[in-house]
Amino acid sequence: MLEHGDAMQSKPxxxxxxxxxxxxRAGGLEVTAGRAERILPVALALLRGCDRxxxxxxxxxxxxxxxxxxxxxx
Amino acid sequence: MSEIDFLSIAxxxxxxxxxxxxPVEVTRRALARIKALDGKLNAFITLLETEALAQxxxxxxxxxxxIDHGPLHGVPVAIKDLIAVAGAPTTFASxxxxxxxxxxxxxxxxxxxxxxxxxxxxxxxxxxxxxxxHPEIGxxxxxxxxxxxSGGSSGGSAAGVAAGLCFGAVGTDTGGSIRIPAxxxxxxxxxxxxxxVDLEGVQALSWSLDHAGPLARRVADAARLLEGMTGRLFPAxxxxxxxxxxxxxxxxxxxxxxxxxxxxxxxAALAVLEEGGAEVQPxxxxxxDHAADALLAILEPEASVIHxxxxxxxxxxxxxxxxxxxxxGFALPATAYIRAQQLQRALARRYSGLFATxxxxxxxxxxxxxxxxDPALGDxxxxxxxxxxxxxxxxxxxALSVFGGLSPERLPVGIQIVTPxxxxxxxxxxxxxxxxxxxxxxxxxxxx
Numbered sequence: 351m352l353e354h355g356d357a358m359q360s361k362p363x364x365x366x367x368x369x370x371x372x373x374x375r376a377g378g379l380e381v382t383a384g385r386a387e388r389i390l391p392v393a394l395a396l397l398r399g400c401d402r403x404x405x406x407x408x409x410x411x412x413x414x415x416x417x418x419x420x421x422x423x424x
Numbered sequence: 425m426s427e428i429d430f431l432s433i434a435x436x437x438x439x440x441x442x443x444x445x446x447p448v449e450v451t452r453r454a455l456a457r458i459k460a461l462d463g464k465l466n467a468f469i470t471l472l473e474t475e476a477l478a479q480x481x482x483x484x485x486x487x488x489x490x491i492d493h494g495p496l497h498g499v500p501v502a503i504k505d506l507i508a509v510a511g512a513p514t515t516f517a518s519x520x521x522x523x524x525x526x527x528x529x530x531x532x533x534x535x536x537x538x539x540x541x542x543x544x545x546x547x548x549x550x551x552x553x554x555x556x557x558h559p560e561i562g563x564x565x566x567x568x569x570x571x572x573x574s575g576g577s578s579g580g581s582a583a584g585v586a587a588g589l590c591f592g593a594v595g596t597d598t599g600g601s602i603r604i605p606a607x608x609x610x611x612x613x614x615x616x617x618x619x620x621v622d623l624e625g626v627q628a629l630s631w632s633l634d635h636a637g638p639l640a641r642r643v644a645d646a647a648r649l650l651e652g653m654t655g656r657l658f659p660a661x662x663x664x665x666x667x668x669x670x671x672x673x674x675x676x677x678x679x680x681x682x683x684x685x686x687x688x689x690x691x692a693a694l695a696v697l698e699e700g701g702a703e704v705q706p707x708x709x710x711x712x713d714h715a716a717d718a719l720l721a722i723l724e725p726e727a728s729v730i731h732x733x734x735x736x737x738x739x740x741x742x743x744x745x746x747x748x749x750x751x752x753g754f755a756l757p758a759t760a761y762i763r764a765q766q767l768q769r770a771l772a773r774r775y776s777g778l779f780a781t782x783x784x785x786x787x788x789x790x791x792x793x794x795x796x797x798d799p800a801l802g803d804x805x806x807x808x809x810x811x812x813x814x815x816x817x818x819x820x821x822x823a824l825s826v827f828g829g830l831s832p833e834r835l836p837v838g839i840q841i842v843t844p845x846x847x848x849x850x851x852x853x854x855x856x857x858x859x860x861x862x863x864x865x866x867x868x869x870x871x872x
Contacts, residue, residue: 370755377725377754378732385751393752395802396724399717400760403767406714410773412765 363397366390429457429588430866433645436591437495440487447487447498451480451542454500458545458589460871464570465587466562467580469505469515470546476500479542486540493540495648501536502584502593505546506553506627507636509533512543516627517561518551520741521734530625532594532636532653539652544590547580553596553629554727555801556745563797566608567867568835572794575605579798581639582609586867592640592649596626598633599719599801600790600813603825606639607838608794610827610867612646612855613639615813617846618820621653630726632768633719633817641864643826643856650848662853666701670694671782674706676713681791681808685831690788693828693839696861697786697854707782709774714767715815716807721756721764722818728753749801772819779844784854787812789825789838812840822848826855827864834868 365373370393371386381389428445439445455473462468483498503509506516508530513523529537536543551558555576564579566572567587574583578595582605585593595602597615606613614637621636628634638649647660662668672694694704728735731750739747778785791811799805816823821842828839839858843851 373755374751377728377756379728379735379751379754381751389748389751389755392748392802393755396720396752396756397760399720399802400757400763402714402717403721403760403763406711406763406767408711408763408766408770410766410770412762412769 363394363401365394365397428453430641431591432642433495433499433591433640433648436499437497440498447480447483447542448477450498451476451500451544454544454590461587461589461869464869465565465567465583467548467564467574467583467587467589468502468545469517469548469561469580470513472509472512472543472545475511476542476544483540483542493538496536496652497540499541499592500544500590501541501649502545502547502581502590503533503543504549504578504581504593504595506549506596507533507594508625509543509546512546514546514627516552517549517558518742518746519558519560520738522741526625528625531622533625535655536652541652547578547584547593549580550577550798551743551746552627552731553577553598553601554746554749555798555806556743556749557798558743558746566794567869568610568794570869572796572835573608573798575608575794576798577601578639579605582606582611582613585609585611585639585641587869588866592638592645594636594649594653595639597635597637597817598629598723599810599817602637602639603789603813603823603838603840604809606825607789607836610836610865611639611641612643612827613637613825614646614650614848614852615816615823616650616848617822620846620848628730630723632722632726635817643852643859647852658849658852660849660852660856662857664701665697665857668697668702668784668854669782670697670702670704671707671778671785672704673785673787674708675787675811677811678791681811682788683792683831685793686788686791686837689829689837690839693858693862694786697858700857700861705782707778707785709771709778711767711771712815715771715818716810718764718767719810719814719818720802721760722768724749724753725756725761745800768818771815775819775821776845783843784850785842787840788828789813789840793831793833793835793837816842821845822851824851824855826858827862829862830865
């Protein structure tokens, strides 16, 4: 059994199919347990990328996605 | 091979105006060539034969009456099949939500019509411009070797141009989908500055990363198409290379992927620019190795939201790989999306600073020549294929792929030219300068 502190240190990619199914539901997609098993390898590849992003020390704002353009086109 | 099928847009226009060729004659030739060759290529999903011949006839009548819409007047152009063309089905190369029957043109199509272009057909793509071929539709084969892919996702547009089936085409690019097929097929492909081409009527894959742009056999042709799509001018004329500062970007992980022929042609292109008077210097930026992670952390959840209703209503209509990608995107944490946006902004600032010291950044377009099949998004092959392209979707800079030579197995290599925000014309100008020194070669595919 993980202690609370241990759980906080786990990575997004440390998940099984049932956890994935719950994450998908939270994101707005209902899938069966069998379908979650099929999605798991693709989701894990994506979530490993999220782990790498989480390890970066990036300063500055996020949000507003496309506003990275220095100035808008007229 | 007939020289007519591979004329530049400028030469085609000259012959139209001298009455040495007519739009109807050229459109008929293009349609016949598509029918003769597309069995091998699978580049076109819908051929707009009746409509194209009617447009060509109208273009011919207008020229005879002294009405001239400019360089694209009467020029057969193909449109990627996720862009709305009024009266033509849009299939998205999918069985989900497909076909749609738009009654209005996309904004860029409307502009191309105003410029006089003849819309000859809708081209094949990776399903919904995502990372996979729908198995019932199949990949677009490469005109240089039909046992290989034309690349994705704008493979039909690139192959159609390379095989002389049309004189230009429109593609879209969210992580390299114009530049990768342009490189594999030996043609020119431009991902313009973010926001330059209006995406109204273009099926979105990722609002933050989507771009539409031209594919053509020559840089000047790509410039004319971009003018037609936007209504702005892109003269693409560089007054000499002397003093031009070229940065060669260090891409972490490059040595893991790059093929010797690609490296050799890239170095040869740099040497050619140096001989012309350009100054070449190495440049680097931190965190470039995380660009693909950031791209996917933005692209995948945006694509999942875009397809949310369709994936619930018609999951079986998607190919399995596309379906899995859409489904997986629902699991991505919001914190990862925001971290990716932080990196996106940080990289945009760093590129902006870098362009205080160089005029353009060069790299190969893809580290390898066309493989048999498109690698899967998110795996090692997908990471390698987007090594040089993905970051420029994140930061929105113009990025042009031009022909850089043939590998020993006679497959094209692409060279990517990146310039500052909104300096699309400079990218085209440098591309044109390189093209005069490394001229394009027509693909060898011919009817049996």
